[in-house]
Amino acid sequence: MRQVGPAIIFGIAFLALWESAVRGFDLKPYFLAAPSKIGEQFFKNYSRIWEASMVSGGNALVGLVVGTVLGIAMSFILSRYRFLGELITPLAIALNAIPIFVLVAVLNNMYSITSEIPRRVMVTLVVYFIVLVNVAKGLTQVRSTHVELMRSYAASEFAILRKVRVPNAVPYLFTALKVAAPASVITAFVSEYFGGLQNGLGSRITSNIANAKNAAAWAYVLGACLLGLAFYAVSIILEGIARKGEAK
Amino acid sequence: MRRIAYRSSMFVVAIVSVVALWEFYKIVGPQDGGKFFGVSILPRANDTAMPHVWTMLSRYNRPEVRGSDTKIWSVVLSGTLFSLRLSLVGFFMGTTIGVGLAVLMSRFKVVQRGLLPYLVMSQTVPLIALAPLVVSWGGKLEIGSFVWPRWLSASILGTFLAFFPIAVGTLRGLASAPAAAVELMDSYAASWKQTLFKLRFPAAVPFMVPAFKLGASGAVVGVVVAEISTGLKGGIGRLIIEYAREATGDPAKVFTAVFGAAALGITMSGLVALSDVLLMRNRPKETSA
Amino acid sequence: GGSDDEATEDTEAATEETTAPAAECTTPTPVKLQLQWFTQAQFAGYYAAQDQGFYADQCLEVTILEGAVDITPQNVLADGQADFAISWVSKALASREGGANIVNIAQVFQRSGTLQVSFKDKNITSSAEFKGKKIGNWGYGNEFEIFAALTKAGLDPAKDVTLVQQQFDMAGLLSGDIDAAEAMTYNEYAQVLEAKNPATGALYTADDFNVVSYEAEGVGMLQDAIWADGSRLEDPAYVDTATKFVAASIQGWAFCRDNVSACRDIVVSKGSKLGASHQLWQMNEVNKLIWPAAGGAGMIDAAAWDRTSSLSQTAKNLEGGTVLTKAPDAGAYTNDIVTAALAMLDAMGVDTTGSGYMPETVELLEGGN
């Protein structure tokens, strides 16, 4: 209760404020929908939101997993071969700096506009970068006593990686995952804006906004939020498992 | 200095390798993409999807539209600089908010438990749902002689994407101060603020640096997407979408703007990397292999 | 249209006052116009009116705001950040149902310019043949006619076709990912014709494609119209400004009808990034949507309006919903302002029907240059 209590109270306060702002300032639905209306739409369209979430969430999940794996792998390589790190890091940064919209457009042409691959590639890239940046730092920010100790055992770089760097990078990895979880969701459906199959949350949001059905659009946004929160919660649970018993 | 020269030459090597890979793929790759088990895995190597590098480069030196005498490179350059300014504003606002929130959350666990889930959720709200709201509210805002400039809306959206990684990273960093050091500060009855500035922030630096990197690229993405979505003129985002419309007939053109956006991202993260070097220069170096 | 009586009276009163000579203009009235999209010949009339001083003649100082992906012009208008907006009727009516108090005061485009383009070998010559195909569209509310056509052909958009959102280019069609792509006569269709056919090395020609025109299919909806802020229409000064604005705009369109390449140049000089031949094509095609205008340019044809509104209520989208849930109320449009504006133009000797209009033939160059 102490864990979720404040969140619930805060949430209720926020929604109440929103609702009263909409009513108080008489904001029209085309502009901003009231939470009550959004909730109504959410329950009305529950199964559609679920279906669309499965599509976008599936893309996000694939990208999250692949991106995390690649990001970890690359940061391992980077921590081992400085040379490669200096080669690849600026490229990774540049790639990540290209806005999603554009890359998807380019990727859609490179693959097929009806393929989910560009969207997944996009999520992968975003997640990959987040994981890379954090984990690479975690792998190098180790205590020098520890590295010296391992060297005195003639531990291979790989052993040092496994026994010192990796455990040290674990908190960094989870920091990354906490950022990457919501980012994967937003990327998955922002990738839908530019084109492609119209079966995910992103296209539902745009088409509802275009229809001035703001409440319905935000109902899908709510779906997206819950999806992101679910991903986030999973990363917290994983962290709890991975780091149980350790120093606070 | 030598270090910087080395890094730059590495960067050049990296670019050259990518160019080589790109052109190599154009030779060996399938024109219409490759499929494995019915899933297209290999991208298409044709000139529309992947124009030749020299086609893209030479496009820079040709006029933007026929008859005009402004070359594309100057348009892309000025667009990049314009967006850079907005990104910097977004990044600094994002840093302020992100660090502020992290401090607040580390100070009051209640705030952390209450707020963090919503910060997470906020990051999944698509910009498309927010952009019109920000533009509209901004447009209505007038405080004294301050009139909301349109570009500020784009910076705000940059802030929106920048603050989150910064908040999460800083929060983690603030918690990473060694227990013994915290005890020391406690024994001095150091105020919360003193502990924050003299212990927690310095200890958080290794966590904050990657967070700033992500924040910087978040700011860029936010600004560029905002330019696309609100149609703000002058920036690289706007150019990208305008050129994208011509991708059917002039596929190289959109790439010129895409590279501009990439340059923007590199510049921003270069600035952050510089701060990394400055902040970490007196820390114990990890013994090198 | 029968807007309420008081407003009508006000409008007339205001119109009479404005017939006073425009010459003694000291402080021009500032007007902000929100477009639907970036600068291109689709909006040439407004740019021409600005460039040729037609607005200035009416003592208006017009600022033209470009559109963007997420800029919904009718919402910007309802929000008070623009005085007038250009929007498609169905989209604007959806906003109106959502509480945006906006009124159509001039229907600039008399016809729909939306096509569904496909390669000849796909054999898609009518909307009935969409079944089982990958149907491209742009989303953002530009796809309502497709839903209308599907509904008319008895197809379920969620099951009988695969809907694919197109990018801002036509690559999806050309690469074969999409069977039939949505295209405006004045823009995307031209892009297709500006692209090189890798098989022949020459540009594609109209013969390579089948074209389904929604106007011809009977499901065309009204498109570009000038919308005004309904809440301000009770203010005589605003009505006066609206009348002058519509008049000068139609004057601009008439100018473009008669000076196609001059208007192309105006648009290019306003910063359109699209190439010149493309822009010329667009100007010509847009003219075809406006002229000839039997009842005078900008007049809202009740039959076309009713068709648009009924299609908006019946065409089922992917989610099984419709654009509008009920018929728009009578206040959604008024011909009063455009009538007054046309009267002003007639007095000035401007041809507002274009009965003798003949389109030009435009040759497209590679890449639209």
Next chain:
Amino acid sequence: MSALEVVSTSKIFNQGTAKQVDALVDVNLTVNPGEFVSLIGPSGCGKSTLLRLIANLLEPTSGSVSVNKKTAAQARLDQDYGMAFQQAGLFDWRTVSKNIELPLELKGWDKAKREARAKEMLELVKLPEFADLYPWQLSGGMQQRIAIARALAAHPQLLLMDEPFGALDEMTREYMQGELLRICGETSTTVVFVTHSIPEAVYLSNRVIVMSPRPGRITAVIDVDLGSKRNEDTRAADGFFRSITAVREALRGTHAEHAAANAVRGVEDR
């Protein structure tokens, strides 16, 4: 008035779990103003824990601690404490001199005064030329001396030191002992000092507190009668050896007892 009063205080870690550790049980201790008290006892007997309780860094499971008639919490807030931990605990990002200045900054001293004091302390620990280096550039013993300098810099009323001289060579150690006594004598600082060296405890203290582990508690209190002025000759004094023997005896008892307890536990545990 007593400078420090620990009244039937206990500290139990992980209470109620399988890993419960009775670190301290029913500890009573009174220290007079200006008195120098040493804690001695086998590893793990709760010396550091007791120091932490006094410094209000841990809350006792039961019992109470008061300092100068204030609660420990209040004393901490009044910045009455100076502490040197078992591990030097210097801040990597501060130079040696800035590390020493830390408590002074927190007391709001101005820059010039701080720097002067840091310089003075560096002379005291004989490391004046290392002011601008970073801690990780120093040897272990040097680091510990910096930590001592930091603890002494603000002339605290109650000085708590946890094996501060552990990493020092004998010469430096004896020198530091002398300096510590001098400073504390001049400023009449009350000191609670943890050490493993019996001669050190005897040389420095007015009283030596002997502790035993599992559960941690005080088993003997040995008064050292060497007068208030101590110097090199003290180490040869009769009273010095007598006290050393007394402490050693007390400690041996503790150890023997502990071993016996362990044996019993051993049976219980398996």
Next chain:
Amino acid sequence: MSALEVVSTSKIFNQGTAKQVDALVDVNLTVNPGEFVSLIGPSGCGKSTLLRLIANLLEPTSGSVSVNKKTAAQARLDQDYGMAFQQAGLFDWRTVSKNIELPLELKGWDKAKREARAKEMLELVKLPEFADLYPWQLSGGMQQRIAIARALAAHPQLLLMDEPFGALDEMTREYMQGELLRICGETSTTVVFVTHSIPEAVYLSNRVIVMSPRPGRITAVIDVDLGSKRNEDTRAADGFFRSITAVREALRGTHAEHAAANAVRGVEDR
């Protein structure tokens, strides 16, 4: 054949900068197989640095180090070393037992064997019941004992220990000394041992190396002639006290010289 040979080795930190430190200058040292050698000297004289050079954790600025006729690098790769640092350096994320198993894992021992050895080592350092706790739940002395257990676990050929018993109480310390001698004797391990305690150095060693700082170098080598079997009686032996006195004299010389050097430097510096 010598087990360890250090030939005219120097180590200079920050060479050529304003912060240059001559940590070691022209050090020569030969250690025979199975020999126990102690390094003793004032804080900052380069003991830890020398140990690091031997362990190939630092590269000498000049000179060479060879171990069992191999280069130090090769010896390290052959996993000939066991090390215990001045700071315990345990891994916070591993339990006590897992910490001890670490070098065994790296040697590729299987799980059962590792666990058996860890258990055995924990008995040796008298902390068997703490196997499943995390290091931060232990007292300082306990942590150090775990670090010693870790260093001994793999029975290395060359054991390098940097003040391993610094945080131990006298009883435990003497017990650990005895155990160390026993183990090293049984496995004929060569040991280089850093300590600040003269009796400890003498009790343990065949030779005591006395060092002096700034620049760090070897000033005296004192052979201890107490035979190979040492026990409680050794501490009362005549040779024991003689050696202690010899080392003390050597150290005093070092200190006096150091103080004089400092005085001169002091003039130079300002």
